[in-house]
Amino acid sequence: MIELQNLVKKYGNFTVLNGISVTIESGEFFVILGPSGAGKSTLLKVIAGIEKLDSGRIIVDGKDITNLPPEKRNIAMVFQNYALYPNMTVYDNIAFPLKMRKMKKEEIDERVKRVAKILGITDILNKNVTKISGGQQQRVALARAIVREPSFYLLDEPLSNLDARTRFIARGELKRIQKELNGTFIYVTHDQKEAMSLADRMAVLHMGKFEQIGKPIELYEYPKTKWVAEFIGDFPMNFLPGKMMGEEGVEIGFRPEWVKEGNDIKGVVESIETMGENIYLFCDVGGNKVTILWKEMLDIGDEVTFTITKFRRFKDGVLIDTQ
Numbered sequence: 001m002i003e004l005q006n007l008v009k010k011y012g013n014f015t016v017l018n019g020i021s022v023t024i025e026s027g028e029f030f031v032i033l034g035p036s037g038a039g040k041s042t043l044l045k046v047i048a049g050i051e052k053l054d055s056g057r058i059i060v061d062g063k064d065i066t067n068l069p070p071e072k073r074n075i076a077m078v079f080q081n082y083a084l085y086p087n088m089t090v091y092d093n094i095a096f097p098l099k100m101r102k103m104k105k106e107e108i109d110e111r112v113k114r115v116a117k118i119l120g121i122t123d124i125l126n127k128n129v130t131k132i133s134g135g136q137q138q139r140v141a142l143a144r145a146i147v148r149e150p151s152f153y154l155l156d157e158p159l160s161n162l163d164a165r166t167r168f169i170a171r172g173e174l175k176r177i178q179k180e181l182n183g184t185f186i187y188v189t190h191d192q193k194e195a196m197s198l199a200d201r202m203a204v205l206h207m208g209k210f211e212q213i214g215k216p217i218e219l220y221e222y223p224k225t226k227w228v229a230e231f232i233g234d235f236p237m238n239f240l241p242g243k244m245m246g247e248e249g250v251e252i253g254f255r256p257e258w259v260k261e262g263n264d265i266k267g268v269v270e271s272i273e274t275m276g277e278n279i280y281l282f283c284d285v286g287g288n289k290v291t292i293l294w295k296e297m298l299d300i301g302d303e304v305t306f307t308i309t310k311f312r313r314f315k316d317g318v319l320i321d322t323q
């Protein structure tokens, strides 16, 4: 269990982390999602001990590690730009951290082979790391982190160098590996899709704080703020003034798929996007822009009338409906 207690980190006058608190359970895949510059990497660095906190405490399994140097924290960190040792084989790259610890040769061999099997890289162990693909290199970097059997893992956008398709496969793999290791993963990304598909729970980092923490479905269905509602989802949540639906003083938020054919709301199609067999219409509704998932193809300029089947009410940018 990792407890982050009121973490504050400043660079000069600039407060990057402004009171971060959460308890992450052992074996949990915890994702931190936030836009570029939100402070995600900084948060991982203070957990790893590479950057010093201004205030707050980090407790791991009941032990205060706030002032421990990085090498005493037993944390594995996998960065976006992993650096493998270029003149070594895959095997030697993975074995390196164990050799540094003067571990016995047989034990090193046993561990390297076990980790290679989990990651599916057994057949490339004897290759030079410069002669393997980007995806394989990423796995070797992960293997090198895992082989030390740390108590938890910090991953900073480890899949960002992969192309979309490989990335999709790698996500599934990573989730499998995490379950197999029963590891505690703290994974950082700016990609909401990635967060939604990987996380057991996730936290949205905004303005130095966690704006919401919960299961992906909870954040999708009940975003605490308009900001979260717009950041999560393939399309931002739609908002219409409440008075359009007889609700004064609030805004009505709804997802593109929370609509059906009906006569309540009239829009004009301004553009269209298809994703697989899904058709999304971007409409103008009395000056408001909304996106709806529609069952048939229309033309730009067509009128569309629909009914909202599910909605959430927001006041001053904050959700007022409860689960």
Ligand SMILES: Nc1ncnc2c1ncn2[C@@H]1O[C@H](COP(=O)(O)OP(=O)(O)OP(=O)(O)O)[C@@H](O)[C@H]1O
Pocket: 011, 016, 034, 035, 036, 037, 038, 039, 040, 041, 042, 043, 190
């Ligand atoms: N060493 C530093 N000195 C001063 N400012 C810094 C330093 N490192 C980061 N920052 C600033 O702190 C903020 C957060 O940076 P950080 O790298 O943590 O963001 P991030 O959420 O990881 O972004 P990205 O997704 O783009 O990697 C940024 O505004 C950045 O410019």
